[in-house]
Amino acid sequence: MRSIDPDQLDALSASMGLHGNVVIVHLSGELDMATAPRLHLQLSEAARLISPPRLVVDMAGLGFCDSSGLNLMVKTLNEVKRAGGRLVLSGVGERFTRLLRVTGLDRSFQTYPSVELAAAELGDIAY
Template sequence: MTSEQALSISLGLQGPCVIVRLTGDFDYGSAAEVRDRVTQALDLTQPPLLVIDMQAVSVCDSSGLSVLVYLHKAVTASGGRMLLSALNGRCKHLFAITALDRFFDIRPTAELAIAELSENGNPPPFTG
């Protein structure tokens, strides 16, 4: 018996935010589908405001991390913001050892991330 859990992807809009809820194993087998589906969903809001809820992700490997970096770059290149939320123990450890916890904006809950993006939207332009 295998412990693999197929990834399910739930996409929706809440206010100005695209919300992605991932459940299961975010790995090589699911990474391309996540990338493609979320990239398409980013066209729903301009600039894109994206929350990826990781609370129910049981496994995230380098393929999953690569997709998250790709999405972050796509969102910021379009003038938007991306927040991750609710990293569980295994994912939190992975983000810490790869230093990606310093690269991504991570919030404790999806609700906090959604509220922040809904209130603030984009940061003010850099005038330096």
């Protein structure tokens, strides 16, 4: 029987892919003070793949997000907007939705139930 390292359960995994002219970043695991710096580098890289940036951050696999993770998402949103692009969220769970609502950030972030709907929204942008 294989043992599971408890540290692996708390890890954050991020993978990137293209859906037309939109970059999709799939998250799974936990976004917290320990994992936010690495994710910031990955999101910055994703934002540079297409100009202006069009990012969908898929949070369907995200099990936890603390204030440092939320701060990272706000920082990334602002960076993408300054570059003339858009960032939207998909697969946002109940906890994160509540966090956005309580902080008033639900007015800043557009959310979609699926990656496909989010990518379709961003793919139709005319620049």
